[in-house]
Amino acid sequence: MAVEHDPTKIWTTLLSNRAYLAGTLVLDHTLRKTGSRYQFKVMVPHDVAADLEFMRVLEAAHIPAILVDNLQPAPRDGKVNKGTWGKLAPWGLTEYERIVLLDSDQIILKNIDDLMTLPLPEGFVAASHACTCNPRKLAHFPKDWIPENCGFTATDKATGEPPVLTDDSPRTHHLLNSGVVVLRPSQKEYEALLDAMNTHPDVPSMTFVEQDLLAVVYRKKWKRLPYTYNALKPMRACHSDLWRDEDVKVLHYILNKPWQSRTYDAEDTVESTHKLWWDAYAEVEKEWIESPDEAKRGLWQSVVVPVVAQA
Template identity: 35%
Template sequence: MAASEKKFAYTTLITRASYLAGVIILGYTLKKQGSKYPLIVFYTPSLKESAVKALELEAPKINLILKPCELLLPRSDLKITLIAERFGDTWTKLRVFEVIDYDAVCYLDADMAIFKNMDSVFDKAADLPSDWIAANHACVCNTDKDAWAPEEWNIENCAYTPLSHPDALAHPTKVTPESRPTYHLLNSGMFLYHPSQQLWDSMLDFFNTTDKLSTYKFPDQDFLADFFHNRWASLGWQYNALKTMRYIHPNMWRDNEVVCLHYIVDKPWVARVSADGTAGFKGKDGITHGWWWDEYAEWVKQRESEGADENVKLMKQHAAKEDGSEEDDPDMKAIGSKVQAFAANKVGDENAPPAASTDGATGGDSSPFRKVLGERGHGPVVHPNGSSKMAQ
């Protein structure tokens, strides 16, 4: 079957209204850059009604398919250790593997924007085995010397360090069974896969039975690297261009080669670029954050010209004000310029479960969200007494 006859799609996940601006600009830029395929937006009951309404209004304009889903969290008997509380609901990202009626699917995080046509990523699907994924390496340079990072996380052990332009685009560092451990770590912001019931069932069984989840600091990312160990192929950095690569890996990075920009750490929509051109938690992201705000301004102008005033009103509720002030919202602050301070708001040191977030995205042991997937993932099932058995 020719690639043009294949059925492809993109997916993303939103659990909190603080990511609404990210999802809408992701969908807007996908379409703007000429993508032929829809963006399936998974959203949980924790998403505020105003955000759902905004997605519904945008869906026909930017080719969104909205798909409600339940949250996915580990068994209640596991003691979870995360870098920050905000990662507590990212386990639900694994639900995108439930979409089985496509030949290939490309997952994209809600904090991304597209600057070139992304559809070329599906060309990689032809050579991808059915039970593999294609993804990008995690950058393990750890230039900030974060205390939680293992000793081997350094520039010398980063899979991007040996690369330079232009070879890095088509010849990323390969992952082999003999590769150093850090080369086996992937970044889960973007990954390509062949969905199937068999793959989802296998993944679900591993999720509901393994005790390894208690060791993961980046929930879905560590899970995928473990589950697909020696079964993932590396892609060029341009498909998941971490904004920090611009100054950490300048030998490789070129602005005009960025296909998909990943706004890791603090998110651009939480704060405007300062008058002196600085942005980001380290002040080095003025250029890349500026790109996001350019797309936002274009989106606003287009919607206003269409008379889509409600779309604009809802969007502006979840983006920094024009006067430069940030929203006084705990969820927005948790992904803003002081995001590093929120790393202290983590679970693990006290071996406690995730604390409840302001929009109910995660909860403690008594929370209705302390659930895991049931048989084949069709709805949540509470496991009494910390049972790890699959629902019958």
């Protein structure tokens, strides 16, 4: 029986290259598996849409595509801070009342349809904190990204309630993670975001591009979601006092991606989470390779398989 969708609200993700195609198919599968009553649509930049095989995969998966501009900030001193600026596009999709922006390196473990009806004041977004512990000690991360400054360190471990934000809070407490963002499209806000992208003095030095920009534009205007709606996989170790497997709704595979290797340490607190992705991928694979549609089976072999590790 076909699910009746509310056409005014959608899930979306930005898919700008083939590398994340398998991730997108798994994300779609887990949204459906957890019983979402809202439609998933994929934002595809115009230049990527020229890849006809790529587009046929989305069509075979029954995932509608939304063509979007390939957003980039204006050059500064002849240089452009390239990145996933296209994730700002949903603010301009004003034919929808609400959009939940997801990343395609995620799986949905529990139904999250409540995000579509979450009370959200006009001009606000909802998102989880960025985890600023930097457990891998990556040199290019900001110097104040240490466990003591992380918003999740200050989160109530019993209730999951985020810390109260004040002007005296650490800078890092005001940072959100853009892997899950609940928003109300608005032409006014979209234009303000693009203006900030092109003019804000910090844009050339932003490490996490659109995520850093959203934290600037929506400072004091974002409703903080519990980590369970955007559980960054390293948090299973660095915030083990907060993390509870049974509560996680969205598992976010930041840093190395599951599809890059079928080999992972099943005993490692963080890497063992890759099994959940591979289990979901196996369900998608079965659906495609057992399809009665010869063209669909062919697309799986020619487009999806090459971007997924075979060992």
